[in-house]
Amino acid sequence: MSSTISSSLQEEDLWGGGNKPFKASYGKLMMWFFIVSDALTFSGFLVAYGFSRFKNIDSWPIADEVFTHFPFLHGVDAPMYYVALMTFILIFSSVTMVLAVDAGHHMDKKKVVFYMALTIVGGAIFVGSQAWEWNNFIRGEYGALETKGGQIYQFENLNSGKRVALKDFTISDPKLRSQHESKNGIWFTNESSLPSFTVEEVITGFKSNDDLIIKTEKIDEKGHKIRLSREESLVKIKQAKYVVEGANLIRNEYGNRLFADFFFFITGFHGFHVFSGVIINIIIFFNVLIGTYERRGHYEMVEKVGLYWHFVDLVWVFVFTFFYLV
Amino acid sequence: MDDNTHKLEIFRGLWKFKSNQHKIWGVLFFLSVVTIIEVALGIVKPEILMNTFLSTKLINWIFIILTLVKAYYIAWDFMHLRDEKSGLQASIVITLIFLIAYLVFILVVEGNYIYDVMYEGFVSWDF
Numbered sequence: 001m002s003s004t005i006s007s008s009l010q011e012e013d014l015w016g017g018g019n020k021p022f023k024a025s026y027g028k029l030m031m032w033f034f035i036v037s038d039a040l041t042f043s044g045f046l047v048a049y050g051f052s053r054f055k056n057i058d059s060w061p062i063a064d065e066v067f068t069h070f071p072f073l074h075g076v077d078a079p080m081y082y083v084a085l086m087t088f089i090l091i092f093s094s095v096t097m098v099l100a101v102d103a104g105h106h107m108d109k110k111k112v113v114f115y116m117a118l119t120i121v122g123g124a125i126f127v128g129s130q131a132w133e134w135n136n137f138i139r140g141e142y143g144a145l146e147t148k149g150g151q152i153y154q155f156e157n158l159n160s161g162k163r164v165a166l167k168d169f170t171i172s173d174p175k176l177r178s179q180h181e182s183k184n185g186i187w188f189t190n191e192s193s194l195p196s197f198t199v200e201e202v203i204t205g206f207k208s209n210d211d212l213i214i215k216t217e218k219i220d221e222k223g224h225k226i227r228l229s230r231e232e233s234l235v236k237i238k239q240a241k242y243v244v245e246g247a248n249l250i251r252n253e254y255g256n257r258l259f260a261d262f263f264f265f266i267t268g269f270h271g272f273h274v275f276s277g278v279i280i281n282i283i284i285f286f287n288v289l290i291g292t293y294e295r296r297g298h299y300e301m302v303e304k305v306g307l308y309w310h311f312v313d314l315v316w317v318f319v320f321t322f323f324y325l326v
Numbered sequence: 327m328d329d330n331t332h333k334l335e336i337f338r339g340l341w342k343f344k345s346n347q348h349k350i351w352g353v354l355f356f357l358s359v360v361t362i363i364e365v366a367l368g369i370v371k372p373e374i375l376m377n378t379f380l381s382t383k384l385i386n387w388i389f390i391i392l393t394l395v396k397a398y399y400i401a402w403d404f405m406h407l408r409d410e411k412s413g414l415q416a417s418i419v420i421t422l423i424f425l426i427a428y429l430v431f432i433l434v435v436e437g438n439y440i441y442d443v444m445y446e447g448f449v450s451w452d453f
Contacts, residue, residue, distance in 0.1 A: 022414040029414075036418055043426045047433045054437030055444075064368070084365040088358065095354045098404050102346050149453040223376065223383070239453060310404040314397055321393040325368050326386045 031304045035311045038273075042315050045266050046322055052258045059151075059217045061255035062225065063324045069136045083324050086129045087316065090274075093122025094313040101306045104299025109288065112302060116285045119309065123278040130271045137263060140246030141165065143195075144253040145202060147239040152255050154215040155206070156227060164212060166243070170197045170205035195243040203237055217255040263323070270319055273312045280305050333408050336399070353403045360392050381438070 022029065053060050064079040071082070100115035143166035145153040155164045182190040197205075206212055214233040218226045228236060244253045252260035284305050293299045334343045336353065343349040367375070367385060375385035402408040407415050444451065 022411050024410065024414060032418055036421055039422055040425060043429060047429045051433040051437040054434055055440045057441055080365060080368055084361065087361055091354065091357055094404055095350055098350045099347065147453065149451055151452060307405055310400055314400045317393055317396050321389050325364060325389045
């Protein structure tokens with residue numbers, strides 16, 4: 001059973017799986033089958049994203065204005081640097097993976113172990129970075145108002161042109177109601193957490209600060225978000241219906257509701273792939289350690305997980321482009 | 327697989343390598359350069375690339391082309407498709423290119439159409 005790799009082709013092997021027109025083993029071909037179908041799943045996600053984006057071409061959030069955080073740099077506007085860093089981490093862990101595959105071809109167990117370990121570390125850092133990114137995205141920084149029609153109003157300072165957070169101009173009125181929890185009433189009813197402010201409080205705060213204006217989600221021909229004048233803002237703010245802080249699957253403070261949904265599904269599905277890739281890498285890593293492939297006589301298993309790992313990197317290249325750059 | 331089964335050159339032979347390891351580092355260097363260009367363009371956003379070309383900005387076309395270039399080198403050198411038989415290469419790449427191009431065409435055109443309908447319709451979305 002151990003050696004299905006036949007060097008000389010017998011007549012009876014020809015139709016019994018012995019003939020390998022692609023000069024690739026069964027396992028490797030099946031990995032390629034999986035990769036092709038998984039690539040179609042991801043392209044389904046990304047194309048659906050493109051569909052929604054073209055459908056809302058004049059109001060889609062601008063990624064540079066959403067992903068502005070960098071670890072240890074609070075309040076610094078750093079668009080894209082962090083995702084760029086994540087991209088480098090993933091490409092680098094791809095490189096250590098190829099080096100592990102290459103060492104496997106030379107039956108160099110020590111090097112395979114070393115490079116596999118580096119790959120696992122790189123993958124773990126990437127998953128951690130993604131968790132950090134999600135945390136920032138879900139928590140949000142500024143907060144916004146949503147109208148009845150589902151449009152997002154963000155706030156900006158007229159003079160400095162900088163975004164203003166709700167908490168900077170709104171005074172919370174303590175007499176208002178608190179979140180209803182199941183322990184306080186009928187045991188099966190409760191509600192999700194309330195935003196820090198009510199719509200009325202935000203509107204009052206907005207009216208009393210003369211240098212605040214509304215930044216709408218509409219985009220002009222130059223690709224910038226349209227800002228309203230102070231007078232227009234005072235009229236439009238009456239349409240506000242909800243206070244939105246951060247993001248969830250229903251509404252988000254960045255703009256179109258679909259934006260957060262696609263963020264969660266695409267980066268989440270990719271992050272799940274990275275996570276399972278790390279797990280598979282760990283399994284193979286221990287198999288290398290206990291000498292399974294040394295005894296088998298070849299390190300093809302490392303090559304197969306390598307293919308999967310590179311595929312995850314390949315998908316990230318596309319997610320990076322379509323979610324963060326374009 | 328011995329070392330001599332690897333094809334040790336990229337850019338159609340412009341850049342040759344002594345061993346497979348060297349090739350891997352060379353490809354990493356190239357991919358890093360492309361990524362740095364992408365990020366730099368995304369931050370600087372040169373005014374001349376902001377013009378619309380084929381229904382999206384010129385800069386977006388550059389991003390898409392650079393992404394495809396990166397995808398090619400990841401698949402060809404990291405996933406060592408370069409060393410596989412041409413039949414295997416074709417059955418992977420052609421399948422994906424045709425299905426994805428079809429999907430993109432259908433959905434992007436449809437999204438654009440729905441935008442027009444919503445924009446030109448008599449329903450207000452701003453309330």
